[in-house]
Amino acid sequence: MLEARLQQASILKKLLDAIKELVTDANFECDEEGLKLQAMDNSHVALVAVELQADGFTEYRCDRPMPLGVNLASLTKVMKCARDDDQVQLKANDNADSLHLLFENEATDRTGEYDMKLMDIDQEHLGIPDTSYDATIALPAGEFANICRNLSTLGESVKIEAGKDGVRFSADGESANGSILLKSSGRATVSKPDAGSSKKKENGVKKEKKGGNDDDDEVKEEDEDDEIQEVKADNDDDEDDDEDDEEEEEEDGKKRKKKQKSGPAKKQRKQDRDESDDKVYITLNQHVSLTFSLKYLVNFAKSSSLSPRVTLSMSGDVPLLVEYKFEQGSVRYYLAPKIGDE
Amino acid sequence: MLEARLQQASILKKLLDAIKELVTDANFECDEEGLKLQAMDNSHVALVAVELQADGFTEYRCDRPMPLGVNLASLTKVMKCARDDDQVQLKANDNADSLHLLFENEATDRTGEYDMKLMDIDQEHLGIPDTSYDATIALPAGEFANICRNLSTLGESVKIEAGKDGVRFSADGESANGSILLKSSGRATVSKPDAGSSKKKENGVKKEKKGGNDDDDEVKEEDEDDEIQEVKADNDDDEDDDEDDEEEEEEDGKKRKKKQKSGPAKKQRKQDRDESDDKVYITLNQHVSLTFSLKYLVNFAKSSSLSPRVTLSMSGDVPLLVEYKFEQGSVRYYLAPKIGDE
DNA sequence: CGAAGTCCTG
DNA sequence: CAGGACTTCG
Numbered sequence: 001m002l003e004a005r006l007q008q009a010s011i012l013k014k015l016l017d018a019i020k021e022l023v024t025d026a027n028f029e030c031d032e033e034g035l036k037l038q039a040m041d042n043s044h045v046a047l048v049a050v051e052l053q054a055d056g057f058t059e060y061r062c063d064r065p066m067p068l069g070v071n072l073a074s075l076t077k078v079m080k081c082a083r084d085d086d087q088v089q090l091k092a093n094d095n096a097d098s099l100h101l102l103f104e105n106e107a108t109d110r111t112g113e114y115d116m117k118l119m120d121i122d123q124e125h126l127g128i129p130d131t132s133y134d135a136t137i138a139l140p141a142g143e144f145a146n147i148c149r150n151l152s153t154l155g156e157s158v159k160i161e162a163g164k165d166g167v168r169f170s171a172d173g174e175s176a177n178g179s180i181l182l183k184s185s186g187r188a189t190v191s192k193p194d195a196g197s198s199k200k201k202e203n204g205v206k207k208e209k210k211g212g213n214d215d216d217d218e219v220k221e222e223d224e225d226d227e228i229q230e231v232k233a234d235n236d237d238d239e240d241d242d243e244d245d246e247e248e249e250e251e252d253g254k255k256r257k258k259k260q261k262s263g264p265a266k267k268q269r270k271q272d273r274d275e276s277d278d279k280v281y282i283t284l285n286q287h288v289s290l291t292f293s294l295k296y297l298v299n300f301a302k303s304s305s306l307s308p309r310v311t312l313s314m315s316g317d318v319p320l321l322v323e324y325k326f327e328q329g330s331v332r333y334y335l336a337p338k339i340g341d342e
Numbered sequence: 343m344l345e346a347r348l349q350q351a352s353i354l355k356k357l358l359d360a361i362k363e364l365v366t367d368a369n370f371e372c373d374e375e376g377l378k379l380q381a382m383d384n385s386h387v388a389l390v391a392v393e394l395q396a397d398g399f400t401e402y403r404c405d406r407p408m409p410l411g412v413n414l415a416s417l418t419k420v421m422k423c424a425r426d427d428d429q430v431q432l433k434a435n436d437n438a439d440s441l442h443l444l445f446e447n448e449a450t451d452r453t454g455e456y457d458m459k460l461m462d463i464d465q466e467h468l469g470i471p472d473t474s475y476d477a478t479i480a481l482p483a484g485e486f487a488n489i490c491r492n493l494s495t496l497g498e499s500v501k502i503e504a505g506k507d508g509v510r511f512s513a514d515g516e517s518a519n520g521s522i523l524l525k526s527s528g529r530a531t532v533s534k535p536d537a538g539s540s541k542k543k544e545n546g547v548k549k550e551k552k553g554g555n556d557d558d559d560e561v562k563e564e565d566e567d568d569e570i571q572e573v574k575a576d577n578d579d580d581e582d583d584d585e586d587d588e589e590e591e592e593e594d595g596k597k598r599k600k601k602q603k604s605g606p607a608k609k610q611r612k613q614d615r616d617e618s619d620d621k622v623y624i625t626l627n628q629h630v631s632l633t634f635s636l637k638y639l640v641n642f643a644k645s646s647s648l649s650p651r652v653t654l655s656m657s658g659d660v661p662l663l664v665e666y667k668f669e670q671g672s673v674r675y676y677l678a679p680k681i682g683d684e
Numbered sequence: 685c686g687a688a689g690t691c692c693t694g
Numbered sequence: 695c696a697g698g699a700c701t702t703c704g
Contacts, residue, residue, distance in 0.1 A: 021686085143452070149688095150423040150454075153704085166451070175416035176458040178423055183451035278450065 002030045002066060002092045005059040009082035009103060011052075011306070011328055016079055018303040018324075018331060019048050020072040027123050030092075031065040034329065038126060046296050047319070047334040049128065056328025058087070068092055068099055069121035075099075078114045092118070128334070133313035133321070134286040135162035139182060140278050141310040141324065145301035147180050152294040154178050157338055161289040162282060162314060171294065185279035277309065288314045290337040297322070300333040344372045344408060344434045347401040351424035351445060353394075353648070353670055358421055360645040360666075360673060361390050362414040369409040369465050372434075376402070376671065380468060388638050389661070389676040391470065398670025400429070410434055410441055411463035417441075420456045434460070470676070475655035475663070476628040477504035481524060482620045483652040483666065487643035489522050494636040496520045499680055503631040504624060504656060513636065527621035619651065630656045632679040639664070642675040 006012060019037075026039040026048075034054040040047055054060040082088060082103040089102040096118065103112040147169050151158050154173035161168045170179035303324040304310070313321040319334040348354060361379075368381040368390075376396040382389055396402040424430060424445040431444040438460065445454040489511050493500050496515035503510040512521035645666040646652070655663040661676040 153419045153422060174459075175413065176420050176456050178420065178454060178456045180423075180452065180454045183453075185451065280451065 001061070001063050001094055002068070002090065003059065003061045004030075004035070004054075004057045004090045006056075006088040006090070006328070007058050008084065009079060009086040009088045010084035011326070012088060013076075013079045013082070013084065014303075014305040015050065015052075015331065016072060016076045018306060019050065020076050021302070022046065022048055022299055023072060025069065025071050025119065025121055027067040027069050027121050029065065029067050029125070030062045032062050034060070038128075039123065040126075041296075045293075045335070046300075047126065047128070049332040049334070051329040051331075053329050059089075064094070066092070066094060067121070067123075069119040070099070070116070071119060074116055078116050081112055081114065086112075131313075131315060131318055131321070133318075134284070134315040135167075135288040135313070136283040137162055137167050137312040137314075138281040138283075138309060139167075139312070140280075141301070141304035141308055143182070143278070143280075144310050144312070145298075145304045148294055148297040148301050151178055151180070152298050156294060157291050158294050158297065159289060159291045160312070160314065160320075161287070162284060163287050164282070164284055167280065167282060167312075182280045184282040288316060290314055290316070290320065292320055292335055292337055296333075296335050300335070303331050303333075306331060343403070343405050343436055344410070344432060345401065345403045346372075346377070346396075346399045346432045348398075348430040348432070348670070349400050350426065351421060351428040351430045352426035353668070354430060355418075355421045355424065355426065356645075356647040357392060357394075357673065358414060358418045360648060361392065362418050363644070364388060364390055364641055365414060367411065367413050367461060367463055369411050369463050371407065371409050371467070372404045373407040374404050380470075381465065382468075383638075387635070387677070388642075389468065389470070391674045391676070392671065393673075394671040401431075406436070408434070408436060409463070409465075411461040412441070412458075413461060416458055420458050423454055423456065428454075473655075473657060473660055473663070475660075476626070476657040477630040477655070478625040479504055479509050479654040479656075480623040480625075480651060481509075481654070482622075483643070483646035483650055485524070485620070485622075486652050486654070487640075487646045489524075490636055490639040490643050493520055493522070494640050498636060499633050500636050500639065501631060501633045502654065502656065502662075503629070504626060505629050506624070506626055509622065509624060509654075524622045526624040628658075630658060632656055632658070632662065634662055634677055634679055638675075638677050642677070645673050645675075648673060 022041040023037075023039045024042060026037050029036045029038070032054060034056070035050075035052040037050040038048070054062070078101055082101075083105060085107075086103040086105045089100075089104070091100040091102070092098070098115045098117050101112075101114040101116065103114075105111070148158070151169060151171035154176055155171035155178075158169050158171045161170070164184070166181055166183040168179060168181045171177070300322045301310075307324040307326045309325075311321075311323045311325075313323070317337065317339075319336045322333040322335070324331045364383040365381045366384060368379050371378045371380070374396060376398065377392075377394040379392040380390070396404075420443055424443075425447060427449075428445040428447045431442075431446070433442040433444070434440070440457045440459055443454075443456040443458065445456075447453075490500070493511060493513035496518055497513040497520075500511050500513045503512070506526070508523055508525040510521060510523045513519065642664045643652075649666040649668045651667075653663075653665045653667075655665070659679065661678045664675040664677070666673045
């Protein structure tokens, strides 16, 4: 049996908005750790991985692991019936064929109850390989969304080049070419090109050491790399005003929460440049240049409503990881690079 | 070679929004005075004339006159990649086949670079005849836009009648007729019907005196007519709160600039009625009544984002001039009246 | 056809 | 101020 209470319906609503276009049906895998959803997108090109941690719920109880096969369109419909600040209780009996949703609002005396049909979904749970990335770019989610949308008006794909000074997104189109450069904001970790290989090895070792829980920490891992920490210390002039850097997202989730409460999605994007950390941090072991389909990136960027910051992680010929972390969990997207020039 | 830097991308964005529906391709004629664009609309009914004065740019350099053949849709796409407060640098080498645009923002460390293909456009530069208008109506741009939009739901054309007391816009439709009267705000120049002819002569003389630079000042000229100035003095009760009158647009560009910075297009239109000069001024030598296609006027009215005020200038059987002036230049539209009743 | 932004209304 | 509807764009 699953019984979980979420403080704010908006989280779930935003989550669904973010992924419903990519995935139509998926299993929410419930266990004592929380809810996880993992699915290939409809055209089997991108992978979506959602996590809602048990401790992100105000109440959480899951006696034994169970999959909830959900049609995301249906769930979206139901969630649209909730107000953003409603509390949501999710309830499913073992082997139940339906999910029960209860929407409550302390302020008003209104409650809503919904039962949504569940479905059996055969879904191989894909193992996501642990990857140590050569480049990790943390930037404002709105900025990333903006760049993807802009460039998608010019062309189909974007080349993302992460260098020590910044990251460049460029697209070629019939009528115009465009290139956007984000300069890294001082904290960038710079490895000399020739130092890259040894650095990479270090990461490899580290990974073995860390073992099985890497799945959670691919990005974090790089940030916590000792040598990188050293470099950070050298550049800690901006340490104080970093509120949304990816480490703090883990250490200090409450700050994040406040921020999300105060700003609805649309505003958040606009305010990103003013109120949130609008800096760009690049953690680089090696210069990386890869090309991706903008159509997917634009889609991923819908998750901007969930978090003011996004992290892009790249390594040569490995899928790009686009990650949005928020208080209750995270959404991660994986997208394989385009090969050759197209 | 052209090299020009504009303080705010928004000017260019708004300009394109204003005219891109009317004109698909056009030459930006660059010379040391600035950029000029002149084109018939796609159906060769209306004429659009844009001027961006060299001194409206923070930097401007144009060694020798050159036309930049631009597809406005392409340029619009590129400009959409700029933020409103980005600085824009335009750069084109002599005989270059592309225009280079650089978007920079002091606040952020983001820059965008775009190369847009140019095209060869055979374009006869049309001489716009100097006209002294019988009636000139200055009114809030939003008001004009609203009237045109409203009436266009009723019928195809609007009859604009300028009289001493005000201006009447009326449209006949199948289901309903409509007529909107804007009363002139006291400052109107009233010539008695029989005095009209002598007044007209005065204008004629004046025009000869002013000579070749009339092209810029058709409207202003009428406003600065001595007799009109007198009338103004008689009615100067509103002189103090006129912030957006067309003369001040020339004399006090900085005020205007501030206003444009603080208010994005949408707000501006809403605030027009509240914060800006919402008065209607009519300069009249002779009663004029002409009929125009609403479709075009609605299109012209898109320029409202560029200026809170618009000026309509009419004379019998001569094209209507709809003019929006702003700090960096102006957009003018010419539209021939409909003949007969339809 | 779906999504995003804008406008308008309660 | 927020929610819903419309319009326009992709």
